[in-house]
Amino acid sequence: MPHRQRPFIQQFYPDDHAWCYGCGRLNDQGLHLESAWEGDEVVARVTPRPEHMSIPGYVYGGLIAALIDCHAMATAAAHADRLAGRHLGDGEVPRYVTAALTVDYLHPTPLGNELVLRARVREAGRRKLVVEVALECAGRETARGDVVAVPIPEGMLAPRT
Amino acid sequence: MPHRQRPFIQQFYPDDHAWCYGCGRLNDQGLHLESAWEGDEVVARVTPRPEHMSIPGYVYGGLIAALIDCHAMATAAAHADRLAGRHLGDGEVPRYVTAALTVDYLHPTPLGNELVLRARVREAGRRKLVVEVALECAGRETARGDVVAVPIPEGMLAPRT
Numbered sequence: 001m002p003h004r005q006r007p008f009i010q011q012f013y014p015d016d017h018a019w020c021y022g023c024g025r026l027n028d029q030g031l032h033l034e035s036a037w038e039g040d041e042v043v044a045r046v047t048p049r050p051e052h053m054s055i056p057g058y059v060y061g062g063l064i065a066a067l068i069d070c071h072a073m074a075t076a077a078a079h080a081d082r083l084a085g086r087h088l089g090d091g092e093v094p095r096y097v098t099a100a101l102t103v104d105y106l107h108p109t110p111l112g113n114e115l116v117l118r119a120r121v122r123e124a125g126r127r128k129l130v131v132e133v134a135l136e137c138a139g140r141e142t143a144r145g146d147v148v149a150v151p152i153p154e155g156m157l158a159p160r161t
Numbered sequence: 162m163p164h165r166q167r168p169f170i171q172q173f174y175p176d177d178h179a180w181c182y183g184c185g186r187l188n189d190q191g192l193h194l195e196s197a198w199e200g201d202e203v204v205a206r207v208t209p210r211p212e213h214m215s216i217p218g219y220v221y222g223g224l225i226a227a228l229i230d231c232h233a234m235a236t237a238a239a240h241a242d243r244l245a246g247r248h249l250g251d252g253e254v255p256r257y258v259t260a261a262l263t264v265d266y267l268h269p270t271p272l273g274n275e276l277v278l279r280a281r282v283r284e285a286g287r288r289k290l291v292v293e294v295a296l297e298c299a300g301r302e303t304a305r306g307d308v309v310a311v312p313i314p315e316g317m318l319a320p321r322t
Contacts, residue, residue, distance in 0.1 A: 016217065017216055019214055019215075019216070019217050020214065020215045020216070020221055021212055021213050021214060021215070021221040021223065021224065022215075022221060022223045024214075027212060027214070028212075029212040030212065051182055051188060051189075051190040051191065052182050053180055053181065053182060053185075053188070054180075054181045054182070054183075054258070055178055055180070055181070055256075055258070055313065055317045055318075056177065056180050057317075058317060060181055060182040060183060060227075061227075061230050061258075061259045061262065062182065062183045062223070062224075062226060062227025062228075062230050062231065063182065063223075063227070065223060065226035065227060065230065065262060065264075066221075066222075066223025066224070066226060066227060067223075069222050069223050069226065070223065095216075097215070097216070097222075097266075097269075098222045098266050099265070099266055100263070100264065100265050100266065101222065101226060101262075101263070101264045101266075102261070102262070102263045102264075103226075103261065103262045103263075104260070104261045105258075105259050105260055105261065105262075108258075108314070108316070108317050152216065153269070155269070156216045156218075156219060156269050157216075
């Protein structure tokens with residue numbers, strides 16, 4: 001489903017945080033979203049599978065929300081990595097989780113097209129990052145997301161192997 | 162994945178609108194969410210599959226958003242059906258689509274539990290309905306959704322068979 005790009009941000013998630021259904025490279029049954037820097041934006045390209053429909057012919061809103069969510073977390077991680085003076089690939093990136101997600105469905109999103117997600121960090125607090133995501137389909141912005149990312153809480157950390 | 166209840170609202174979606182990946186009874190590969198009236202609330206019960214993880218041990222936020230989305234659309238449909246003086250099962254229910262979705266992730270949602278979604282219509286305009294959804298896991302509210310539903314636009318209507 002994703003269009004492979006290298007290097008992609010999720011490649012540098014620690015192994016024990018790389019199982020997400022939406023973007024984990026180790027989740028065999030997942031969607032394998034891959035997000036990469038393009039200048040100051042983080043971009044991902046995905047073609048939904050035929051079964052990812054809502055009304056026949058249109059992409060299911062739950063998939064759009066899921067892609068926006070995972071893409072925003074990758075954007076937060078890459079932003080924090082850059083802020084720390086590192087370059088993507090220097091090592092693992094920090095893992096963020098979603099505190100809040102808002103998606104505006106501006107237009108129906110036709111199935112059978114590549115979707116392009118473009119994101120940037122709009123607000124950066126001491127802990128919290130607000131990421132805005134535009135989802136384009138066939139050159140038109142069909143959905144827009146606003147996502148609050150926070151560093152993964154201690155309680156969710158799995159023991160490192 | 163869903164815990165079967167009868168009658169459920171999605172049972173009464175017209176056949177050509179019953180293909181949604183989240184809740185379409187005709188989508189073989191989908192999640193088959195089933196939402197039913199319980200008094201004045203609309204309730205659904207779902208146990209996520211093991212692969213629906215974010216961080217290992219926790220439910221993926223994209224699934225939570227998707228379930229809230231589909232459950233809210235069923236709630237809107239059932240509400241409109243009641244407002245029209247009908248009882249669920251009198252015939253097809255009207256089909257709503259999502260204009261905007263907000264999800265607050267209040268706490269991590271542990272995998273391996275039944276999730277309970279409870280929804281009601283909070284605001285009803287002439288066209289737009291605002292649905293609030295609480296998602297509970299092991300007796301605790303771990304996510305909350307606020308969803309704007311509108312009747313399916315003419316342009317998305319498939320020809321009736």
